[in-house]
Amino acid sequence: MRATDTSPFGRFADRLASLSSIGPDHRAALLGLNGSVIQVPGGIDLVPPGEKARHAHFVVEGLVGRFAQFSDGKRQITAIHIPGDVADLHAVARPDVAPALQALVTTTLIRVPLDDMAALTRDMPALARAFWAYCAVDLAVLERWAASLGRRAAIQRMAHLLCEIGLRIEQSGRGSRRSFALPLTQQQLADALGLTPVHVNRTLKMLRGKGLITIRGRAYEVPDWKGLAAVGDFDPTYLMLEDFVRRAV
Amino acid sequence: MRATDTSPFGRFADRLASLSSIGPDHRAALLGLNGSVIQVPGGIDLVPPGEKARHAHFVVEGLVGRFAQFSDGKRQITAIHIPGDVADLHAVARPDVAPALQALVTTTLIRVPLDDMAALTRDMPALARAFWAYCAVDLAVLERWAASLGRRAAIQRMAHLLCEIGLRIEQSGRGSRRSFALPLTQQQLADALGLTPVHVNRTLKMLRGKGLITIRGRAYEVPDWKGLAAVGDFDPTYLMLEDFVRRAV
DNA sequence: CGAACTTTTGACCCCATTCAAAGTAGGTGG
DNA sequence: CCACCTACTTTGAATGGGGTCAAAAGTTCG
Numbered sequence: 237m238r239a240t241d242t243s244p245f246g247r248f249a250d251r252l253a254s255l256s257s258i259g260p261d262h263r264a265a266l267l268g269l270n271g272s273v274i275q276v277p278g279g280i281d282l283v284p285p286g287e288k289a290r291h292a293h294f295v296v297e298g299l300v301g302r303f304a305q306f307s308d309g310k311r312q313i314t315a316i317h318i319p320g321d322v323a324d325l326h327a328v329a330r331p332d333v334a335p336a337l338q339a340l341v342t343t344t345l346i347r348v349p350l351d352d353m354a355a356l357t358r359d360m361p362a363l364a365r366a367f368w369a370y371c372a373v374d375l376a377v378l379e380r381w382a383a384s385l386g387r388r389a390a391i392q393r394m395a396h397l398l399c400e401i402g403l404r405i406e407q408s409g410r411g412s413r414r415s416f417a418l419p420l421t422q423q424q425l426a427d428a429l430g431l432t433p434v435h436v437n438r439t440l441k442m443l444r445g446k447g448l449i450t451i452r453g454r455a456y457e458v459p460d461w462k463g464l465a466a467v468g469d470f471d472p473t474y475l476m477l478e479d480f481v482r483r484a485v
Numbered sequence: 486m487r488a489t490d491t492s493p494f495g496r497f498a499d500r501l502a503s504l505s506s507i508g509p510d511h512r513a514a515l516l517g518l519n520g521s522v523i524q525v526p527g528g529i530d531l532v533p534p535g536e537k538a539r540h541a542h543f544v545v546e547g548l549v550g551r552f553a554q555f556s557d558g559k560r561q562i563t564a565i566h567i568p569g570d571v572a573d574l575h576a577v578a579r580p581d582v583a584p585a586l587q588a589l590v591t592t593t594l595i596r597v598p599l600d601d602m603a604a605l606t607r608d609m610p611a612l613a614r615a616f617w618a619y620c621a622v623d624l625a626v627l628e629r630w631a632a633s634l635g636r637r638a639a640i641q642r643m644a645h646l647l648c649e650i651g652l653r654i655e656q657s658g659r660g661s662r663r664s665f666a667l668p669l670t671q672q673q674l675a676d677a678l679g680l681t682p683v684h685v686n687r688t689l690k691m692l693r694g695k696g697l698i699t700i701r702g703r704a705y706e707v708p709d710w711k712g713l714a715a716v717g718d719f720d721p722t723y724l725m726l727e728d729f730v731r732r733a734v
Numbered sequence: 735c736g737a738a739c740t741t742t743t744g745a746c747c748c749c750a751t752t753c754a755a756a757g758t759a760g761g762t763g764g
Numbered sequence: 765c766c767a768c769c770t771a772c773t774t775t776g777a778a779t780g781g782g783g784t785c786a787a788a789a790g791t792t793c794g
Contacts, residue, residue: 255579304632307718312632326621329614330504333625333725361610365578368617372575375624376582382631383553383561386679390750421772430635435750437774453759469556476582639782670740684782686742702791 244296244346245269247320247408254478255373256366265356265363271348282337282345283324289334291347293323298343299420302335303427312385313428314378316340316401316420320408326371328353341419373476380474385430388469390439393429395468398449400475402458407477413461419454443467493545493595494518496569496657503727504622505615514605514612520597531586531594532573538583540596542572547592548669551584552676561634562677563627565589565650565669569657575620577602590668622725629723634679637718639688642678644717647698649724651707656726662710668703692716 249266252258271294276282278298283289285305293300300323302315314335317323323345327334331350357364377400384393402413411417420428422436429436443449448464450457458464498515501507520543525531527547532538534554542549549572551564563584566572572594576583580599606613626649633642651662660666669677671685678685692698697713699706707713 302628304628306632306636310636312635314628314631326617326624329618330621330625330725333621333723335625335628357614358610361607361613364610364613364617365606368575368613368620369578371617371620371624372579372582375575375620375627376579376584378624378627378631379551379553379563379584382563382627382634383555385631385634386561387555387559422774423772432751433773434752434775438750441774474582476579671742672740681783682741683743683784687782690742 243267244294244320248294248322251320252363252366252370255476256362256369258362258366262360262363262366265360269348269352269356271346271352273344273346275342275344276339278339278341278343280339282339283334285336287334287336288332289324289327290331290350292325292328292350292353293337294346294348295319295321295323296344296346298345299340300343300345301338301340301424301428303338305336311427312430313424314381315374316428318401318404318408319410322370325353325367326374328357328367329371340424376474376476390429390431390435391442392468393431394425394436394439394443395448395464396470397425397429397468398443398456398458399461399465399468399470399472402456402461403472403475403477407475414458415456417455492516493543493569497543497571500569501615501619504725505611505618507611507615511609511612511615514609518597518601518605520595520601522593522595524591524593525588527588527590527592529588531588532583534585536583536585537581538573538576539580539599541574541577541599541602542586543595543597544568544570544572545593545595547594548589548667549592549594550587550589550673550677552587554585560676561679562673563630564623565677567650567653567657568659571619574602574616575623577606577616578620589673625723625725639678639680639684640691641717642680643674643685643688643692644697644713645719646674646678646717647692647705647707648710648714648717648719648721651705651710652721652724652726656724663707664704666704 245266249263253263271291282293282300295317297319300317301313302317302323303311303313305311323337324334328350357367384396388396401418402416405411405416406413423433426433426436431439440451444451446463448458448460448467450459494515498512502512520540522545531542531549544566546568549566550562551566551572552560552562554560572586573583577599606616633645637645650667651665654660654665655662672682675682675685680688689700693700697707697709697716699708
């Protein structure tokens with residue numbers, strides 16, 4: 237039943253349910269949320285740096301990047317969000333720490349007023365705890381991201397990112413870890429990995445040369461998953477994915 | 486009244502109150518928490534990597550580092566916690582994403598069972614929301630940390646870290662941004678900044694050479710705060726400190 | 735007063751950046 | 765359908781920031 241629910245709120249509710257115990261009433265409350273559906277082309281800032289957010293952003297289609305920006309304009313992407321994710325759920329708890337967001341490709345999302353979300357958490361404490369758990373996982377993922385940036389070489393960072401995204405896309409039912417679309421430009425990958433676009437290009441070339449990945453357009457194939465995971469020193473447990481995916485067949 | 490409450494739980498309650506609206510009953514509940522007080526020398530792992538936590542760690546005295554570790558043993562510190570902080574509050578929401586923790590210097594802390602904390606959040610929804618807000622700020626701080634690691638040069642990272650720590654220590658009443666103790670070894674600074682100890686040494690030398698800091702032992706003086714903040718491109722708003730400190734003179 | 739840990743400095747090397755330019759889509763209008 | 769424009773990818777060559785290796789000097793503490 238759950239797997240057939242294609243509503244974006246339904247997908248999010250599924251994810252919450254796998255992280256915290258919520259009941260049918262909570263699920264219904266989520267499905268009853270209202271927000272404005274917007275579609276934006278890639279490269280657009282959904283929430284500019286430094287702006288106090290007034291909405292939570294549910295990703296329906298496409299990719300959203302969470303980022304920090306420096307005074308010289310340089311950016312560091314700190315998270316990549318795929319359909320089914322809420323990019324800035326922690327803003328419900330503290331609107332003034334909301335991160336900047338950009339659409340990485342043409343993206344469809346739903347903007348739900350933070351006030352509505354906050355009201356939900358006041359009416360339903362279990363939902364507040366579920367949101368909190370979601371943010372705790374978000375924090376754990378960010379911790380790994382930071383560790384990668386601080387201590388890993390370029391090829392390891394790239395391998396780790398591809399492993400993480402591959403698994404998350406597989407979990408979301410939009411591909412598999414061995415074959416998925418990641419329509420980011422190399423400039424965007426550079427912003428995510430803390431590298432220059434030129435070096436991203438060379439790094440991808442190395443991974444191709446080792447036979448770990450192949451790229452056609454912006455579709456990635458991973459013929460040697462274990463090899464890629466070994467290069468990236470990747471351990472999936474931190475993602476808190478359901479090991480046994482409850483998808484129909 | 487609050488400022489005179491020297492209990493570690495009291496300090497934490499003060500911080501929560503500044504982030505979320507909690508009442509006297511919540512405050513009382515926090516003060517009624519029970520945990521075991523432990524003191525450990527620097528260099529000890531409080532929570533080893535990969536271990537599922539069963540306690541929340543309240544820092545009473547000293548410094549605690551949150552970190553991720555790689556298969557080759559290298560570490561990246563992702564947060565530094567000072568007295569008054571809870572180092573792993575998000576573990577209350579999801580014990581299986583608890584971060585690894587190490588004592589950076591001789592440290593006193595209180596370990597409160599996660600079950601007790603979780604019970605509190607079930608009895609008092611407002612407290613759950615306050616904990617969540619605390620984690621949201623934690624996440625925002627980590628985002629800046631990641632951005633630093635990804636995009637800033639060594640001297641900028643160091644300057645930024647010293648600014649952040651300086652302000653947080655000032656807020657906690659244990660020093661000022663212009664003069665504070667930060668008893669970390671250069672190896673530990675290296676793990677925090679994603680550098681080698683050798684380069685940390687050179688970087689500190691550069692900051693000294695520019696007249697931005699002076700170091701005596703492990704006490705830092707910042708004669709030129711604005712200069713240091715400029716080098717680190719530091720903007721304090723993300724820390725969510727009270728601009729007007731409500732401390733009795 | 736010696737052992738172990740830190741801090742400091744020097745010399746050399748390499749990974750990633752910078753600068754520059756050529757090649758390759760993808761999309762738009764004539 | 766082709767010409768053109770723009771954005772993205774790819775490659776080369778030179779530079780530099782930070783790493784690595786090694787050793788000396790300073791600290792701390794038993």
